[in-house]
Amino acid sequence: MAELSDGLLVVTLLSYLAAMLLHAGEYAFGDRGRIANAATAAAVPAKELVGAGAPVVTPAPHGYAAPTVTAPDDAAPGASRSRAAWLGPAAVGATILGVAAHVITVVSRGIAAERLPFGNMYEFVLSITALGGVIWLGTLYFQRQVRHLGLFVMLFEVLLVGVAGMILYTPVGPLVPALDSYWFGIHIGAVITSSSLFMVAGAASIMYLVRTGWDDGKRGFLYAFGGRLANAEAVERLSFRLHAFAFPIWTFGVTAGAIWAEVAWGRYWGWDPKEVWAFISWVVYAGYLHARATPSIKRSTAAWIAVIGFLTMMMNLFGVNIFFTGLHSYGGV
Amino acid sequence: MSVTEAAVELPPAGEPPRRRTPWVVAAGWAAARNGWRQLTSMRTALMLLFLLAVAAIPGSVLPQRSVKVEDVQRFYAANPNLAPVLDRLWGFEVYASPWFAAIYLLLFTSLVGCITPRLRDHARALRTAPPDAPKVLERLPKSALLATPVDEAAAKAVLRGWRTVRREHADGTITLAAEKGYLKEAGNLLFHSSLLVILVGVGLGSLWGWHAGRLIVAGPEQVFCNTVQQYDDFGLGPRVTAGDLPDFCLELTDFRAEYRADGMPISFAADVTASDSAHGDLGRHTFAVNHPLRLDGANVYLLGHGYAPVLRYTDAAGVTQETVAPFPFTDPTLTSEGVAAFPDANGSDKTKQMAFSGTYLPTKDGPPYLRSDHPEERNPALMLVAYRGDLGLDAGIPSSVYDLDQRQLDAGRLKKYGEAKLMRIGETWTLEDGSKLQFTGTRQWITVSIRHDPGEPIVLTGAILLLVGLPLSLYGKRRRVWLRLRPDGTAEAGGLPRTEYPGFEDEFRSLVERWQR
Numbered sequence: 079m080a081e082l083s084d085g086l087l088v089v090t091l092l093s094y095l096a097a098m099l100l101h102a103g104e105y106a107f108g109d110r111g112r113i114a115n116a117a118t119a120a121a122v123p124a125k126e127l128v129g130a131g132a133p134v135v136t137p138a139p140h141g142y143a144a145p146t147v148t149a150p151d152d153a154a155p156g157a158s159r160s161r162a163a164w165l166g167p168a169a170v171g172a173t174i175l176g177v178a179a180h181v182i183t184v185v186s187r188g189i190a191a192e193r194l195p196f197g198n199m200y201e202f203v204l205s206i207t208a209l210g211g212v213i214w215l216g217t218l219y220f221q222r223q224v225r226h227l228g229l230f231v232m233l234f235e236v237l238l239v240g241v242a243g244m245i246l247y248t249p250v251g252p253l254v255p256a257l258d259s260y261w262f263g264i265h266i267g268a269v270i271t272s273s274s275l276f277m278v279a280g281a282a283s284i285m286y287l288v289r290t291g292w293d294d295g296k297r298g299f300l301y302a303f304g305g306r307l308a309n310a311e312a313v314e315r316l317s318f319r320l321h322a323f324a325f326p327i328w329t330f331g332v333t334a335g336a337i338w339a340e341v342a343w344g345r346y347w348g349w350d351p352k353e354v355w356a357f358i359s360w361v362v363y364a365g366y367l368h369a370r371a372t373p374s375i376k377r378s379t380a381a382w383i384a385v386i387g388f389l390t391m392m393m394n395l396f397g398v399n400i401f402f403t404g405l406h407s408y409g410g411v
Numbered sequence: 412m413s414v415t416e417a418a419v420e421l422p423p424a425g426e427p428p429r430r431r432t433p434w435v436v437a438a439g440w441a442a443a444r445n446g447w448r449q450l451t452s453m454r455t456a457l458m459l460l461f462l463l464a465v466a467a468i469p470g471s472v473l474p475q476r477s478v479k480v481e482d483v484q485r486f487y488a489a490n491p492n493l494a495p496v497l498d499r500l501w502g503f504e505v506y507a508s509p510w511f512a513a514i515y516l517l518l519f520t521s522l523v524g525c526i527t528p529r530l531r532d533h534a535r536a537l538r539t540a541p542p543d544a545p546k547v548l549e550r551l552p553k554s555a556l557l558a559t560p561v562d563e564a565a566a567k568a569v570l571r572g573w574r575t576v577r578r579e580h581a582d583g584t585i586t587l588a589a590e591k592g593y594l595k596e597a598g599n600l601l602f603h604s605s606l607l608v609i610l611v612g613v614g615l616g617s618l619w620g621w622h623a624g625r626l627i628v629a630g631p632e633q634v635f636c637n638t639v640q641q642y643d644d645f646g647l648g649p650r651v652t653a654g655d656l657p658d659f660c661l662e663l664t665d666f667r668a669e670y671r672a673d674g675m676p677i678s679f680a681a682d683v684t685a686s687d688s689a690h691g692d693l694g695r696h697t698f699a700v701n702h703p704l705r706l707d708g709a710n711v712y713l714l715g716h717g718y719a720p721v722l723r724y725t726d727a728a729g730v731t732q733e734t735v736a737p738f739p740f741t742d743p744t745l746t747s748e749g750v751a752a753f754p755d756a757n758g759s760d761k762t763k764q765m766a767f768s769g770t771y772l773p774t775k776d777g778p779p780y781l782r783s784d785h786p787e788e789r790n791p792a793l794m795l796v797a798y799r800g801d802l803g804l805d806a807g808i809p810s811s812v813y814d815l816d817q818r819q820l821d822a823g824r825l826k827k828y829g830e831a832k833l834m835r836i837g838e839t840w841t842l843e844d845g846s847k848l849q850f851t852g853t854r855q856w857i858t859v860s861i862r863h864d865p866g867e868p869i870v871l872t873g874a875i876l877l878l879v880g881l882p883l884s885l886y887g888k889r890r891r892v893w894l895r896l897r898p899d900g901t902a903e904a905g906g907l908p909r910t911e912y913p914g915f916e917d918e919f920r921s922l923v924e925r926w927q928r
Contacts, residue, residue, distance in 0.1 A: 251675065252671070252675065252677065254675065254676060255676050255677065255678050255679050255699075255700045255701075256700055256701070258678070258700070258701060259701040261701075315913065322885045322886070325881070325885070326878065326881045326882050326885065329877065329878060329881060330878055333874045333877075333878060336874070337871070338701075340867065341701055341702075341703060342700065342701050342712070343712060343714075343860070344622065344703065344710060344712040344860045344862040345622070345862065345864065346864075346867065346870065346871075347613075348477070348478060349470055349471075349475060349477065349478055349505075349506050350478065351471040354467055354468075354470050354471035355471060357467055358464045358467050358468065361460050361461075361463050361464040361467075362460075362461075362464050364460060365457055365460040365461060365464075367885070368453065368456065368457060368460070369457055371911075372453045374453075375453070375454075375457075390464070398471065402471060402472075404478075
């Protein structure tokens with residue numbers, strides 16, 4: 079089982095890498111999706127609102143789809159459509175393969191260790207990314223029009239799974255006594271679930287910012303993609319819904335952690351570095367939800383707060399385990 | 412922190428000014444009102460939230476006294492110039508610092524200022540019936556003309572679960588006004604109020620709570636009783652005095668640890684007998700990591716364990732003393748280092764006190780015997796160096812019982828005596844002066860944390876309320892629908908989502924379809 083898990087990790091990583099490259103190819107050569115195509119076509123007669131040509135897109139309050147969107151400067155969209163149309167579906171296919179291999183990697187790891195696969199940083203990161211992959215595929219199933227977001231999600235998957243496999247790898251082993259509690263599944267399960275939701279939601283926020291940045295005239299690194307991103311509004315709404323779904327689970331995870339901390343260490347909150355950063359993430363995401371619910375605050379401002387929230391999650395995952403010592407340092411790194 | 416920006420309140424019109432207020436008072440009042448409005452605005456609340464997040468960071472970077480006081484001392488030693496400056500800025504007590512408190516207290520003030528009027532408004536909304544249908548329903552975000560005549564009773568049945576009000580007008584028109592989703596605002600208010608409950612619980616806990624640490628060696632003469640004098644370290648809340656501590660005693664009778672072949676621990680459990688002066692013997696208890704011992708008024712948590720070599724020293728004059736010296740471990744295989752001191756050796760001559768410093772290896776490795784191979788006592792050995800001289804115990808300066816006094820060593824008042832010696836259990840070492848040291852065995856020791864926090868139930872209640880309120884607030888949808896039935900048989904409907912609700916269109920369409928059935 080352990081060999082199966084280790085072997086499939088390679089398949090997972092390669093599939094995600096392929097999916098990411100195929101998504102990137104779709105950006106470079108593809109038809110930008112049916113809706114984006116309609117949008118660029120509609121943008122040519124300069125006075126017409128893009129939204130009018132794209133029935134699924136609701137008019138944007140910030141005007142991301144304003145007439146300033148320029149016509150494509152490369153070949154006409156119709157010409158490239160036939161040649162590169164396979165790239166997007168192929169990317170999704172690679173994603174499905176990767177997620178399937180990923181889930182089996184995690185499950186077989188759990189069977190090999192005869193416990194939940196949350197016991198060390200390697201398993202923790204692997205579980206978050208696996209669930210993140212499942213959530214992404216689920217999202218895609220219900221909202222086909224956000225497929226472009228796959229590039230960003232796959233980028234996170236490749237980076238995190240890569241780091242897990244190459245740096246954090248730990249052989250299968252039993253739990254240390256400190257983790258031997260039923261709170262182990264509850265606390266870490268909730269943290270993993272919310273983290274994976276925050277990951278997909280964070281990718282959506284980044285994509286939205288790239289698009290709004292492009293609309294504001296930014297053309298630097300990453301923003302250059304902006305012109306080729308469609309459905310920014312749908313992605314932003316998706317981001318909010320995922321965040322709103324994740325936040326209570328995160329709150330529950332932190333609360334469960336506090337209850338467990340009382341049982342294990344005698345205090346429910348002790349400002350251990352992991353707790354400090356969990357608190358910081360909670361505060362930042364609370365700020366995001368408030369900003370998002372306030373009409374006078376720009377959606378892009380809220381999205382920036384969400385990105386900061388995700389950075390604090392990453393800081394908690396990697397920074398705290400590497401730079402600080404605390405009560406949450408178990409098994410590896 | 413109102414979610415929708417503060418609604419502008421119009422001053423009551425038509426009220427003539429009765430008396431001129433002095434301008435200073437008026438200006439002061441205006442400034443205070445403006446300040447309050449600023450403080451309770453969403454933008455300020457967001458800034459404070461962000462500040463709170465930033466202000467929490469130094470507490471994870473700098474060592475904190477409340478987390479591990481030894482780390483603060485180490486930081487002081489490593490950064491003698493920087494540390495006092497940081498200390499003056501509360502850098503080692505971030506979460507008890509005035510600037511951290513200022514941020515969260517302002518945030519909570521802003522929160523109270525926001526939820527109080529909203530509580531009042533929501534209470535009013537709960538008592539007030541949904542308003543009558545607007546004249547022109549087409550102006551609403553959703554509206555429909557119903558194709559078929561609608562039976563009123565059937566229409567009402569469709570609105571089951573909605574708060575519905577029926578109004579009959581003079582011309583015979585009947586309107587149904589229905590509203591749903593009151594729980595959204597209720598959940599939102601519950602969420603924010605529960606934060607206050609948590610704050611109160613945390614405050615109570617820090618005032619009336621206390622905690623202490625203690626190392627307990629196994630054995631009846633090593634009984635620990637819960638008094639301040641017996642703690643190794645402790646912290647009492649400002650409202651707690653030594654007399655408030657619950658009285659109980661614990662004797663460690665056994666400690667059991669299980670390990671894998673590679674030395675990774677599998678489980679730990681400590682057996683104790685408890686007693687108190689009111690009831691006498693409280694019986695045997697077992698507690699473990701993740702399974703604390705819950706006594707009346709205090710909980711006892713197992714934190715660590717190790718070995719205490721038992722050494723018997725017979726000085727040249729033939730006087731025998733025995734000591735049980737707990738050795739703190741230095742690595743996961745329980746390589747332990749410590750000191751066994753015999754201050755009463757060789758009579759009252761302070762320059763001939765004896766101490767033995769060394770390393771205990773539960774499972775001896777090969778020479779030079781530096782590391783234990785396994786945390787279990789599979790092949791125990793004790794590597795000791797003898798010291799003779801003034802141990803410096805009478806200087807009145809607190810010193811560690813696990814180390815020799817470095818000042819005495821540096822001053823040459825305490826000197827190494829003879830060569831180092833590797834001892835097995837039961838062996839006797841005869842020193843140069845004819846005195847003897849016997850290594851009779853080891854005992855287990857545990858470190859425990861003893862704690863009491865009366866705020867815990869309140870904090871837990873707050874956390875549960877928060878977890879109830881949060882999903883209601885995030886997933887609730889407040890919306891109104893109206894149905895107007897005219898005497899001529901025509902009917903029209905309108906709908907208004909009062910919060911962001913992408914699914915309202917579908918819900919409204921489904922209502923209209925069911926009305927037309």
